[in-house]
Amino acid sequence: MINWARLAFQRLTSDQRRTADTHLLKVCIPGLEGIDIYLKDESTQPTGSLKHRVARSLFMHAISSGKIVKDTHVVEASSGNTAISEAYFAKLLELPFTAVMPRNTSQSKVSMIEAFGGRCHFVEDSSQVYDAAQALALEYGGHYMDQFTYAEQASDWRSEDSIAASIFRQMSSEAHPVPHAVVMSAGTGGSAATLGRYIHYKGMDTKLIVTDPENSVFYDSFIKKDRSLTEANGSRIEGIGRPRVEASFLPEVITSMIKVKDQLTLATMYWFEELTGRRVGASTGTNLYGVLEVAAAMKARGEKGSIVTLICDDGSRYADTYWNLEWAMNKVGDFKFEAEELRRYA
Structure with a gap:
C-alpha cells in the first residue's frame, strides 16, 4: 500500500507541476474607465475548470x-x-x-x-x-x-502554487498590483476560503467579495451569522449555491457578499459574449455581475483600482442549457430587462 501511495503522489505532483498556472486576462469594459478588470482563466485546466x-x-x-x-x-x-x-x-x-x-x-x-x-x-x-x-x-x-x-481543509492556501498566490504574483507588475477586491462565487466555499486566508496571511487590503445565486443559503447565513439555515429549493446556477451551509464555507475571511438574481447571471453571461466574443459558464456570470457591482460602486466614489475574478469554466459545457436561449428562458425566466440594465457598461 505504501508503494501504491508513493506512485499516486508522484502522479499527482507531476500533474500539479505541468498545470500550476493559468492565464490572467485583462478585460476592457468601456463604461468603467479607471477600473481594471482581470479574469483568472481556470477553464484552461486539463479538466476544463477551477475544480x-x-x-x-x-x-x-x-x-x-x-x-x-x-x-x-x-x-x-x-x-x-x-x-x-x-x-x-x-x-x-x-x-x-x-x-x-x-x-x-x-x-x-x-x-x-x-x-x-x-x-x-x-x-x-x-x-x-x-x-x-x-x-x-x-x-x-x-x-x-x-x-x-x-x-x-485539503487546499494548501499558503502554497505558492495555490490559486491565490498565482493571482497576486501575476498582478505584481500591473498598474494596480494589489486588487481593490477579489470576487468569487461559492459552491463548497473552499476556493473563497483559500483566497480569503491568503489575503489575511499576506496582510493585504484586498477585499474578498463572495457572490451567491438565488435558492442558496450562503448569503443569508453570512448576514444573519447563522450556520443552521437551510434552503428548500436547489440553486438553478449549476456548480454554485447550496441548500445548506457547507463546512468549507468560512464567513470569517469574507469582507462582504452580494446576492445575484439568476436572471442577472444569465444576462451577464450573454453581455460578456457580446463584449468579448467568448462564452463562459453560469457561475462565471455570477462572478462577473459581482465585479460590475463592485466596480460601479468604486466609480461612484471616484476611485480607481483593480478587481480580479475567475472564469470557472467554459460555456461549451452548457450548450444545451444556459446557452440554449429557449431552455434558459423556460428554466430561469426572461432576462431582457436585466440585459438592458447591463448596457450601461457597453
Missing part, C-alpha cells in the same frame, strides 16, 4: 490520511465540474469512481465524467446528494470524498 485544483488537493488529502488506498472506490457528490476533475484523477490513479448528482446536470458534463471512466448516479434533488453519496460509498466499501466538508 481541477480542488480535486487534486482532495485526492492528496485523502491518500495522505489513509482514506484512499489501492483499488478504493471513490464516490463524490457533485453537480459536474468537481466530478469531472475527480474522474480524471481517479483514472490517473486507476481507481473506480462514481459521481452522485442531480438529474438535471448538463449532459455534456455527464459525458465527460463517463469519458474518464467514471459512472453517474442520479438523484432528483440537489439536497439528496449527500446521503446518496454516503450510502453508495458504504455499499461499495469505498470512500466518500465529500468536497463540501474537506475542500477548505
Whole structure:
C-alpha cells in the first residue's frame, strides 16, 4: 500500500507541476474607465475548470490520511465540474469512481465524467446528494470524498502554487498590483476560503467579495451569522449555491457578499459574449455581475483600482442549457430587462 501511495503522489505532483498556472486576462469594459478588470482563466485546466485544483488537493488529502488506498472506490457528490476533475484523477490513479448528482446536470458534463471512466448516479434533488453519496460509498466499501466538508481543509492556501498566490504574483507588475477586491462565487466555499486566508496571511487590503445565486443559503447565513439555515429549493446556477451551509464555507475571511438574481447571471453571461466574443459558464456570470457591482460602486466614489475574478469554466459545457436561449428562458425566466440594465457598461 505504501508503494501504491508513493506512485499516486508522484502522479499527482507531476500533474500539479505541468498545470500550476493559468492565464490572467485583462478585460476592457468601456463604461468603467479607471477600473481594471482581470479574469483568472481556470477553464484552461486539463479538466476544463477551477475544480481541477480542488480535486487534486482532495485526492492528496485523502491518500495522505489513509482514506484512499489501492483499488478504493471513490464516490463524490457533485453537480459536474468537481466530478469531472475527480474522474480524471481517479483514472490517473486507476481507481473506480462514481459521481452522485442531480438529474438535471448538463449532459455534456455527464459525458465527460463517463469519458474518464467514471459512472453517474442520479438523484432528483440537489439536497439528496449527500446521503446518496454516503450510502453508495458504504455499499461499495469505498470512500466518500465529500468536497463540501474537506475542500477548505485539503487546499494548501499558503502554497505558492495555490490559486491565490498565482493571482497576486501575476498582478505584481500591473498598474494596480494589489486588487481593490477579489470576487468569487461559492459552491463548497473552499476556493473563497483559500483566497480569503491568503489575503489575511499576506496582510493585504484586498477585499474578498463572495457572490451567491438565488435558492442558496450562503448569503443569508453570512448576514444573519447563522450556520443552521437551510434552503428548500436547489440553486438553478449549476456548480454554485447550496441548500445548506457547507463546512468549507468560512464567513470569517469574507469582507462582504452580494446576492445575484439568476436572471442577472444569465444576462451577464450573454453581455460578456457580446463584449468579448467568448462564452463562459453560469457561475462565471455570477462572478462577473459581482465585479460590475463592485466596480460601479468604486466609480461612484471616484476611485480607481483593480478587481480580479475567475472564469470557472467554459460555456461549451452548457450548450444545451444556459446557452440554449429557449431552455434558459423556460428554466430561469426572461432576462431582457436585466440585459438592458447591463448596457450601461457597453
